[in-house]
Amino acid sequence: MYYSVLDIFAGAGGFSLGFQLAGADIIGAIEIDRWACETFQFNHPEAKVIQSDITTMTDEQIMTMFGKIRPNIILGGPPCQGFSICNKNSCDHKDPRNSLFEEFIRVGRLLKPQIMIMENVPNLVKARTANGELVIDIVIAKLREIGYEVNYRILDATDYGIPQIRKRLFVVASTIKLNTPFPEKTHSIMSTPDFLEAHLDKCPTLWDAISDLPEIKAREGEEECAYSKPPQNNYQRLLRAGSNKLFNHKAMNHSQRLVARFATMMWGDSTANVPDHLRPLKRNSAEFSEKTYGQNNRRMHPDRQCHTIAASFYANFVHPYMNRNFTTREGARIQSFPDWYVFKGKPTVVSHKLLQREGRVEEKYLCQYNQVGNAVPPLLAKAIAENIINQLRS
Known part of the structure; x- marks a missing residue:
């Protein structure tokens, strides 16, 4: 059967x-x-792509x-930065991004599809509205109002063979009852007795993901190159x-100074561990910054799964062996994008806050x-898709 x-x-x-x-x-x-x-x-030349708010x-x-080509399946990842900072005691109730699930x-x-799947940060299950209601309860209630069975679960990318510790919430709404709304684990990060008994594959490590890529230093590489x-x-x-x-x-x-800073870092070290003379400087100043951020520019262990690839990961991680941050392709490999998938636009841009202050919103x-x-890691999305499509077909 055709699934759109x-x-x-x-x-x-x-x-x-x-x-x-998965065939859709x-x-x-x-x-x-x-x-x-x-x-x-x-990358999806046959799709009708609408750039719009x-x-x-x-x-x-x-x-x-x-309306004429009604999809069987609707996917959505409403922007979730507001939810990311929520916890049991606080939530940014005024953040307009927190209500975008209403658009979903x-x-x-x-369009009344058979399946709707929403992806978001795990903290959505703790987020509350200004009057104390759990946001996840509201999402479930609204989906049920329009005729859906609803299930949700937090999935870890490493359980599906993605070399990255990344937990995300998935809400699956369906017009039929799914016996197994979520896919079974296929991988494990450790060779434990449970791993052996369950016949799970070993999850790839960071180095498993990127060790075949050309070895380039800072300022080297191309937007298109040979293996x-x-x-x-x-x-x-x-x-x-x-x-x-x-x-x-x-x-x-x-800069040469940043490369020198990276050169002092061992696996697991971050900006907080560098010698005093290589500490970050204040913006547009020769003075040392008094702030150190342990989560910035941490050198990754090659034989472990990578930490979560976030939107600003270019400043989060240092290559296990080279004195530089990851390239876009290395991040894409860690996210499980195939090499033929091309990312458009500039590799990096200046701070969005700076653009806002300077009126350069364009x-x-x-x-x-x-x-x-x-992005949702494609191999995680594939596991979700195969599990659901197989049930729809049967």
Whole structure:
């Protein structure tokens, strides 16, 4: 049977890619960011990609665009920065991004797909409204109002063979009762008795993900280049399938001082561990900054799974062996994007806060690093997709 997918709050298309890899057709996407739309369209050329703020789109516009080709499945990752800072005692009730799930539900009410899947940060299960209601309870109630069975679970990417410690919340709404709304684990990060008894595969490590990529220093690399060595393992063979070259493997233009700082760092060290004379300086000043951030520029262990690839991961991690941050392609490998998937737009942009202050909002787009970090890991999306599509078919 034919299964079609519409992705809203689509970003660069990682969620959609997983469903495509599971055999579904990606018919459309709605995304506000221009560069993310360019990436989505380039990699999903058959899809109808709409660059728009969904809150400004009327019901009639949505029905005109997608009503005749009603998708079986709607995916959505409403921006979640407001939820990210929520906990049991506090939540940013005024953050407008916290209500964008209403738009996800609106599209479902209009198009009536068999399946709706929302992805978000784990803290959404703790987030509360100003009057104390749990946001997740509201989401479930609203989906049930429009005729869906609803299940939710926090999934860890390492359980599905992605070399990254990344936990995300998935809400699955369906018009039929799913016996198993979520896929069974396929991988483990440790060779424990449970691992052996369950016949789980060993989850790849960071080095398993990137060791075959060309070894480049700071300021080196290209947006398009050749492979320099053959694949070293099955994970690399999987992600290299269908591509005869590499894209987006360009190192950042670090200063000599930053490279020297990285050179002092051992695995697990961060900016907080560097010698005093290499401490970060204040912006536009020769004075040392009094602030140190332990989560910034941490050198990753090669034989472990990577920490969560966030939107600003270019400043989070240092390569295990090279004295530089990760490239976009290395981040994409850790996220499980295949090598043929090309990210458009600039590799990096200046601070969005700075652009806002200087009135340069026309330059405020999601750079390649942002697009990679915001994405649902495609292999995790593929596991979710295969589990659901197999049940729909049966």
